Amino acid sequence: MKVTYLDNNATSMPAPEVTAEMQPFLTEFYGNASSMHDFGGGVQRYLDKARRQVADLLGAADPTEIIFTSCGTESDNTALFSAIRSYPEKRHIITTRVEHPAVLNTVRYLQSQGWQATYLEVDQDGNLDMESLRRSVTTNTAIVSIMHANNETGVVFPIEEAAAICKERGALFHTDAVQSVGKVPLDLKNSAIDMLSLSGHKLHAPKGIGVLYVRRGTRFVPFMMGGHQERGRRAGTENVPYIIGLGKACELARERLNDENTRVKALRDRLQAGLLSAIPNAKVNGANARRLPNTANISFEFVEGEAILLHLSDLGICASSGSACTSGSLEPSHVLRAMGVPFTFAHGSVRFSLSYYTTEQEIDLVLAEMPAIIKKLREISPFGRSEAAAKSCTC
Ligand code: PLP
Secondary structure: OOOEEOEOOOOOOOOHHHHHHHHHHHOOOOOOOOOOOHHHHOOHHHHHHHHHHHHHHHOOOOHHHEEEEOOHHHHHHHHHHHHHHHOOOOOEEEEEOOOOHHHHHHHHHHHHOOOEEEEEOEOOOOOEOHHHHHHHOOOOEEEEEOOOEOOOOOEEOOHHHHHHHHHHOOOEEEEEOOOOEOOEOOOHHHOOOOEEEEEHHHOOOOOOOEEEEEOOOOOOOOOOOOOOOHHHOOOOOOOHHHHHHHHHHHHHHHHHHHHHHHHHHHHHHHHHHHHHHHOOOEEEOOOOOOEOOOEEEEEEOOOOHHHHHHHHHHOOEEOEEOOEEEOOEEEOOHHHHHOOOOHHHHOOEEEEEOOOOOOHHHHHHHHHHHHHHHHHHHHHOHHHHOHHHHHHOOO
């Protein structure tokens, strides 16, 4: 069965150009980049090239601001731990209610260790409460970590403005840009952002490679201690093939940024509009906010998101739901809850996330299949038969 892959915010297909670029470094050129001999040490210039390709995509002033890590999660952890270790006298952290667990669970852990935390709220469109940010940053704030784009809804936060507020008040600013890099232009050299996380597998590089951007002059304490790699900022033998793959992926993302914001966005808009017009009681979460061009998070009232996904999966269509099914109880997503999405909608949410490789035919297929799936599920769902039954559920 042909796979229709509309789950690119979960992970994306490694681009053929990326895997081709990596191949020689998985076979012939396996030397250690730290070696004195040319066979290994010669690889260093390819790492330098990749560092520049990443810096160019981010609009960073200097490639030395790029630290290669193993993933977005490591980058987020490194940023938060570095800040609290660099400013041990500051005991306050600010983040948002809708962050990825890589940030949320790290902040919760730090809270359990005695740090104070403020979680900024979002409104019903998913927009951040900037007034609350202004009120919350104090001289006791070590770091403010606000994601650039939300992985579930695609809502984009005004991080440049947030970073400027933090700079004025002397707090470090970090952004988790795992979902936005390659979809939203960045110009870090002209911003007040101190640290930024990205992840290779969200932009057509393989899983297992990430980056933490750290502005020159920012106080920094490494998370991984050991050897001198990455100028002593991230120990561990460099993952040469993956770094080279990520560099190529960043070069491609830069070339494709325009396509992402025109063709891909038009496909996403057609998908949204088509589903809303064919299916009653459906709504786009974050419809009135600035959003990533590739993401549509749509709630279908009185059905379970998971049931929709299983029906789609039978047709080879890959998407995600905003809720997690654990031990028989369905928990609506923390993001949709923070937006105040009503229970009967929050449970029936599906995220479609497109990419450079998405075609018109794939969108046609989803538009052709979804109305019948929802109709069938509503007929058999206790939620479909009774709104009261849905509201009486305690989960
Ligand atoms: N941050 C966001 C916003 C994400 O969407 C993800 C992955 O889904 C991560 C962080 C974690 O990235 P990684 O899978 O590279 O650890």
